[in-house]
Amino acid sequence: MTKHVVVIGGGVTGAAIAYDLAQRGARVTLLERGSIGSGTSGRTHGLLHSGCRYVADVDVARECYLENVTLRKIAPFLFEKNGGLFVAIDESDLKYKDFFLKKCEEAGIPVKELDRNEALRLEPNLNPGLKAAVLVPDGTFDPLKVMLSFLASAKLHGADIRPFSEVVGFRIESGAIKAVRVLDKTSEREYELEADYVVNATGAWANKVARLAGLSVPVKPSPGVMVALNARIGHRVFNRLNKPGDGDIIIHQRGTSVIGTTSWVVEDPD
Ligand SMILES: Cc1cc2nc3c(=O)[nH]c(=O)nc-3n(C[C@H](O)[C@H](O)[C@H](O)COP(=O)(O)OP(=O)(O)OC[C@H]3O[C@@H](n4cnc5c(N)ncnc54)[C@H](O)[C@@H]3O)c2cc1C
The missing domain is CATH 3.50.50.60 (FAD/NAD(P)-binding domain)
Known part of the structure; x- marks a missing residue:
């Protein structure tokens, strides 16, 4: 060494x-x-992912969850252990729920299904028209x-x-x-x-x-845009209960809430 x-x-x-x-x-x-x-x-969103966003690939989701657990263990002071909710708003979200729960179980991620009233009791600023929610071990951090x-x-x-x-x-x-x-x-x-x-x-x-160095590493640089609010509108991370898409997460960290992210591919990261 x-x-x-x-x-x-x-x-x-x-x-x-x-x-x-x-x-x-x-x-x-x-x-x-x-x-x-x-x-x-x-410039990241600041979400300590639970792995649930990636459940379509169970191995990736499991690895993500294990990294989440390791980081919480080695540096507990760095993260808000606020958890997160995956929220179903429409029928398409509800249809995704069974697949989501099955894959979380396969990946070994501890989650808990909540009904509408339980979710609203935890997070009064959620969309009152929500149909279901799942509690997950997300967290947030200051990068x-x-x-x-x-x-x-x-x-x-x-x-x-x-x-x-x-x-x-x-x-x-x-x-x-x-x-x-x-x-x-x-x-x-x-x-x-x-x-x-x-x-x-x-x-x-x-x-x-x-x-x-005369080598080649295939990379697809992908930037994104987020909107930071000068107010905190929730405690837990809000995720849309569906396949990952644009603008489907709101994280709350310190005194802010951040909506994000979009994503597209560029040739040159600069
Ligand atoms: C919009 C957006 C939101 C995201 N949100 C999240 C999130 O909420 N949670 C999450 O886990 N991940 C998130 N990610 C992904 C996460 O940000 C990245 O995976 C992570 O930051 C990558 O870290 P890195 O150290 O590999 O790269 P970087 O942080 O990009 O570090 C690479 C560094 O190399 C430096 N560098 C480049 N060329 C040279 C050179 N020639 N000499 C010396 N230095 C050089 C650069 O200046 C740069 O600082 C998000 C990504 C984006 C784009």
Whole structure:
């Protein structure tokens, strides 16, 4: 564990990898081209998914739920353990309910069906015309707090965190990366950083960075739009009880409620 690992990307993936490696004793340098979380992670909805949104793929749903449980265990202070509701408004939602409940059971996600009155008692601001609801183990989080906590712990274990440091190339010898070329954006100076291992944790930019090493990683970057209200209209996460679609979730976190998200595919994440 004396190896030097360069982690590229200061989003939630890079932050968690840096934390994990530093805790195991590796020498870690994390490079982020902007500020921490300036990519996708600082702009997420902030929903700690229960896995229920992904029940069409039981393996993905199960994995998501297990990650949810792990995160709550290792960092209980980072999440609002408020739970969530999947709410049926129309007949199509009601038809989806049986499939949804069966798949949640297969994935091992603990859920509880509620009738209209129970749901409204828990969340008086729900649509009074709702037909049914299912209580699920969702949660909400402040993305910056999550990343900064992982990075603070990584730093405590010796990791070197370098924001405003963009990877602009690699030195490759005998088919292996020997060093990373870094542009320090605060001084406009370029320098080389030798590395035993390099982790590409650049999310939507993973292909752009891989191309610098002559590799290809298929990525379909998909942005989205959310609407944040300057008021909190509920306690639990509100999800539409149907196949995932646009604008079908409202999360409540601290003093806000956020409606989201849309999603479409773009060529270039920038
Ligand atoms: C609108 C929207 C809402 C979402 N809501 C949720 C949600 O509620 N819950 C949830 O779990 N997930 C949500 N997601 C998904 C989640 O945000 C992503 O899966 C997650 O943020 C990806 O993290 P990451 O660290 O892999 O990528 P990123 O956070 O994008 O991090 C990659 C980093 O790499 C950096 N980088 C790129 N190129 C270079 C380079 N050359 N040198 C150095 N650094 C570089 C970027 O600046 C960036 O900060 C949402 C996604 C979107 C788009």
